[in-house]
Amino acid sequence: MIRALVTLMIALALGACASHPAAITFHANENPESLADWGLFDVKDGHIAPRAGLVSYELATPLFSDYAQKWRAVFVPKGMSAHYDPVKTFDFPVGTIIAKTFYYATPVGTAPGTSEHVLKVTPAGYQPGDKGLDLSHARMIETRLLVKRADGWQALPYVWNAEQTEATLQRTGAEIPLVFDDAGKSTRFTYTVPNVNQCAGCHATDRTKTLMPIGPKARHLNRDFPGIGGDINQLTRLTKIGYLSGAPSPATAPRDARFTDLTASIDARARAYLDINCAHCHSATGPARVSGLWLDSPTIDMRKLGTCKPPIAAGTGTGNRVYSIVPGHPEQSIMAYRLESDNPGEMMPENGRSLTHAEGVALIKQWIAGLKGGCEAGA
Structure with missing residues (x-):
C-alpha cells in the first residue's frame, strides 16, 4: 500500500514537472527544448494567442524573409522597462523576451500545417488585433526568440511541428521545402531556419560580436499599430504600459x-x-x-x-x-x-x-x- 502510494506520488510529481507553465516564464540559464516552456502563447481553438504581458508590435518597414508573414511580440519583466535611444536598439532589461513567429497563408480548404503550398501576402505583416493568429489558413514555420540574460542576448530558433501544436528548439537550424504560389505561378524553394551561430550574421552588430535585436529602434517602431489601448503610436503604447522609459513625443522621434x-x-x-x-x-x-x-x-x-x-x-x-x-x-x-x-x-x-x-x-x-x-x- 505504502509502495503504491509512493509510486503514485512520484508519477504525479513527474507529471507536474513535464507540464508547461501557465504564465510567461523567463529561463535565466536553461534553453528549454519546447517553446511552450517559455509560457508565451496559448494554442487552442484554432488560434495562437499571446499570454498576458506579451505585447505585439510591428515595424514601419519589415525585413524581407521569403515573403513570410511575421508576428512580433515582446515581454518585459514587471516593474522594469527598456531605456529609449534615438538611434540604437533600446536598452532592454535582463528578463526581456522578444518573439518573432514566421508563418505563411495557405490555400483555402487545406488543414493547418498540411500544405506545402504557401501564398503570397504583401506587405507581409501581422494579423492585427489582440487575439493572436488565426491558424485556419496559416502554416507556422518557426518562432525565433531573443532572450536578454545577465551575460547578454541569446538567440534560440524553435520550429513548429506539422500539427501546428508545438515548436521545438532546433539549434542546428532546419530546411523546409515549400511551394510559393503567386498569382497562378508556383515556385519551389527551401525556407531556411538559421542555426544559433548563423543568427550572429545579422544580430552581431558591433566589434565585440555581441548579439543585439534589430527591429526595436525608435525609427522602426514610431508608427501606429492596433493592440492594447487601441490603434495608437507604438512608442506611446510601450510607454503607457511601462515597457519603455525616456521616449519623447512621437512627433519628435525619428521615423522611417x-x-x-x-x-x-x-x-x-x-x-x-x-x-x-x-x-x-x-x-x-x-x-x-x-x-x-x-x-x-x-x-x-x-x-x-x-x-x-x-x-x-x-x-x-x-x-x-x-x-x-x-x-x-x-x-x-x-x-x-x-x-x-x-x-x-x-x-x-x-x-x-x-x-x-x-x-x-x-x-x-x-x-x-x-x-x-x-x-x-x-x-
Missing part, C-alpha cells in the same frame, strides 16, 4: 517610412527599405562596415550610400558592374543587381532569403533611376 506608403517620397521609402534589410551589416558598426557601404537611415553621405562607389570585396557579386549605384541607371548598379539575384554567391542580403523580393527590387530601381548626377565626375 513604410516602403509601401505611396504618399511618402521615393527617397524615404527606399532608405527605409535599405535600413531594415541591409543596415544591420552595412553600417559603421555592422559586420560589413569595412565595405564602406553604409545603408542605415542616419547616414546621409551619398558616397557611403553607394553613389559612384566601387566595391571593395564583392567578388563575382558585381555582375560586371563598376559602382554600387550609378545615378539614373539601375541596370548598371551593383546594388540593384545583387538585390534581384537569387544566386547564393551574389545575392544580398546573403542570409535569410531564397526568393527575390520583387516589390523591394522595383522600389530600389525606381529610386536609383531618379537620382541625379553622373559617376565620371563623382568617382
Whole structure:
C-alpha cells in the first residue's frame, strides 16, 4: 500500500514537472527544448494567442524573409522597462523576451500545417488585433526568440511541428521545402531556419560580436499599430504600459517610412527599405562596415550610400558592374543587381532569403533611376 502510494506520488510529481507553465516564464540559464516552456502563447481553438504581458508590435518597414508573414511580440519583466535611444536598439532589461513567429497563408480548404503550398501576402505583416493568429489558413514555420540574460542576448530558433501544436528548439537550424504560389505561378524553394551561430550574421552588430535585436529602434517602431489601448503610436503604447522609459513625443522621434506608403517620397521609402534589410551589416558598426557601404537611415553621405562607389570585396557579386549605384541607371548598379539575384554567391542580403523580393527590387530601381548626377565626375 505504502509502495503504491509512493509510486503514485512520484508519477504525479513527474507529471507536474513535464507540464508547461501557465504564465510567461523567463529561463535565466536553461534553453528549454519546447517553446511552450517559455509560457508565451496559448494554442487552442484554432488560434495562437499571446499570454498576458506579451505585447505585439510591428515595424514601419519589415525585413524581407521569403515573403513570410511575421508576428512580433515582446515581454518585459514587471516593474522594469527598456531605456529609449534615438538611434540604437533600446536598452532592454535582463528578463526581456522578444518573439518573432514566421508563418505563411495557405490555400483555402487545406488543414493547418498540411500544405506545402504557401501564398503570397504583401506587405507581409501581422494579423492585427489582440487575439493572436488565426491558424485556419496559416502554416507556422518557426518562432525565433531573443532572450536578454545577465551575460547578454541569446538567440534560440524553435520550429513548429506539422500539427501546428508545438515548436521545438532546433539549434542546428532546419530546411523546409515549400511551394510559393503567386498569382497562378508556383515556385519551389527551401525556407531556411538559421542555426544559433548563423543568427550572429545579422544580430552581431558591433566589434565585440555581441548579439543585439534589430527591429526595436525608435525609427522602426514610431508608427501606429492596433493592440492594447487601441490603434495608437507604438512608442506611446510601450510607454503607457511601462515597457519603455525616456521616449519623447512621437512627433519628435525619428521615423522611417513604410516602403509601401505611396504618399511618402521615393527617397524615404527606399532608405527605409535599405535600413531594415541591409543596415544591420552595412553600417559603421555592422559586420560589413569595412565595405564602406553604409545603408542605415542616419547616414546621409551619398558616397557611403553607394553613389559612384566601387566595391571593395564583392567578388563575382558585381555582375560586371563598376559602382554600387550609378545615378539614373539601375541596370548598371551593383546594388540593384545583387538585390534581384537569387544566386547564393551574389545575392544580398546573403542570409535569410531564397526568393527575390520583387516589390523591394522595383522600389530600389525606381529610386536609383531618379537620382541625379553622373559617376565620371563623382568617382
